[in-house]
Amino acid sequence: MKANIVVGIPTYREADTIARSVTQIDRGLERSYGAENCLIVNVDNQSDDGTKEVFLGTKTACPKHYVSTGDNPRGKGKNLLRLFELGLEIEAQYVATLDADVVTMTPEWPTNLLEPLMSRDADYTLPIYTRNRFEGSTTNHFAFPLMYGVYGAYLRQPIGGEFGISRKLMEYLVQQDIVETTQQYGIDMFMTCHAVVGGFTCQEVFLGRKLHKPSFPKIAPMFAQIATTALRVTHGYRAKLPHLVSTNGVTETEHGGIDPEQKPSSPTAIAELLLRARQDFAQLGNEQLLGDTYSETVEVMKGDEPEISAQLWARFLAICVRRVLREECTADQLTQMVKVVTPVFLCRAATLWRKAGSIEPAAVEWEIRNQAELFRQEIDAKKD
Template identity: 25%
Template sequence: MSPPSILSDDLLRQLMAVGQVDIMVGVPTLNNAATVGAVVQAAHFAFGNHFARERTVLINSDGGSSDGTPDIVREASRVESETVLAAHSLRTRHRISAPYHGVPGKGTALRTLFAAADLLQARAVAILDPEITSITPDGVFALLGPVLRDGVDFVSPAYARHPLDGPLVSQLVRPLFRAAYGRRLHEPMAADLGCSGTFAASCLEEAVWESDFARYGIDLWLSCAAVAGGFRMAEAALGPRTLGPRVARPGLQELFPQVVGSLFSCLEMHEAFWAGRTGSEAVPLLGEAPAVAGPAPPVERASLIEAFRTGVTDLGPLLEQVLSPETLEALHALSRAEGVITYPDRLWVATVMEFAAAHYRGVMHRQHLLQALVPLYLGRLAAFHARAEEVGVDATERALEALGESFEEAKPHLLGLWNKEGGR
């Protein structure tokens, strides 16, 4: 009995017609008609402006859109203005739009794209998020160029963002990733990326594609796999990031366990890699260092604090199973405080690490555990916002750097909890 195919026969036939390529741009979609056109056009212009001689293909791997996304992709690829471009491709530009097989989700779409890249022997691959409409032809070039030119295997974007934008990344994902994996990446779970064909092929060999990772945490897993696999990495400055309108985005209660659960699971998967490492190193940044861009996102600080207090009170018995008495006591003290709370870095780092270790050791159902961290995260978010408001943008940037250092310094604490007897 042969294993089920990743690639449909229709897609394979189209790949046969394309043959070997130098560059592949992949766009995974699911009902992205409103935004995907701009993304595809950026890729298309990048082919003309930057890769006139290279063999290129754009592949849209679609999860069964009902809003005409594949049609938009096809139309956007047919740029009538090509003839007036100063530089245009010398070769046929191939574009393919094909539905993917398997469990719906980005993982399946990516697996399809990586399999196509492997078959086409693509030297460089860019994966573009159909919702990030700020991507430009130069941005596409920035993701692909280092792979073709410098032999980089994994290019992660660095966006110009406000330090309070994307707090789940800045407060938890980025610093924990930094401490564990020893690399300072701006966006460890970026949806846009560039990579080598070698990296894509190696990812295909990993046993993650049938797991929950594939649905919720594949972007994060790719960064982790790049570091753990010893691949050469770089960051590309892409400027500000703009997300197009979308019908519905998952709320924090849904998103938080997906993201944080994925990161905790990555730690478990790559334990042999990170456990013995200390310190961190920056990943080479290509292009201008990302500046602060955009306004601070608004938050309802009072409701965050209320959620924190309620959580600490209601989830007390559950938190007792996860947190050390010192951490728990400090949280109770915080929850009893009047007005604006102060959630210090040291306490936040301890909270996260104790949850990560408890996740690893399976002290309770993992979904329950991750949900229990949400109110604590909201408390930390409220506290950080309050402090940022006082100190300004530059100091907030520095505070985020200091948070990263605190996570690094506390890594022995994480290891101690991880290896604690009586666990798994």
């Protein structure tokens, strides 16, 4: 089995959505590159809902291949790392990965991700879309500010889920240290951080509108996995990051932003989430970690609906990240840090949700970008 182009679909229990995604991917690949040059791969965590059968039963011009990575442990990162290994094994030069649950995917998505790789303009392509204002909270409040403020890369969707990866970058990624959270939802941040610091050329590509299954039910564990992975990688690169040239090797696009349609989560679910966040925060010893934000954060977190402003969140997050950049931190210390950060993040996300429902999409996007700028200013102000 050989293919020059591989498009992977990482899944767990996506029998209800994968057929449409496979069809869109197949149309794009056949039209642009010819079916004989391509392979569509479903890398799956041994789903028990018929994902495999639906995938293999979907009619395509391009050949398909199913890979089970097992269910112990299970995770998106485990699937993507196996995809990269497979790509290298079959001598693929270009790999793209797309999530199975995106209902707005078009045939242009895989080709838009692949074209900059094939023209040698990039080793890594990242998505830009318009998104529901109530989705993407980990992106908006953590991943985007971190990439801009610490890595100097103004990448609006660093963990978007749709990526293009050159063979050279795949070879680099599989050589890096892998931790448990990297095998879970931390994989996107793992790829983006390593691509930027590793000196690979990165390019954003506009894909259009992204609508997918709600991620709200998984927001807390997803954030913890992404943040843990990001802080582990950042800590490993702490000697290099102060010398990284701002936006070096990154081609940005001005497209993207907030979708006009509003799809908020239920108020009851949000209230339950905030209650757990406040309870978790109250049980943690965090005075040393929070520094000069301690008193304000503790006081705010006592409220029924804690209002974490962009300014407080930027200061709070910067204190945590500066510690990662300046000190020796064990894996246990980083895990404990994420436990403290997670409930504050959830309250910051809810604060913006409450505001976002009554303002225009452009104003929501401004809030997100301004927050990233505030975080960068906090990082820059305390540089040694």
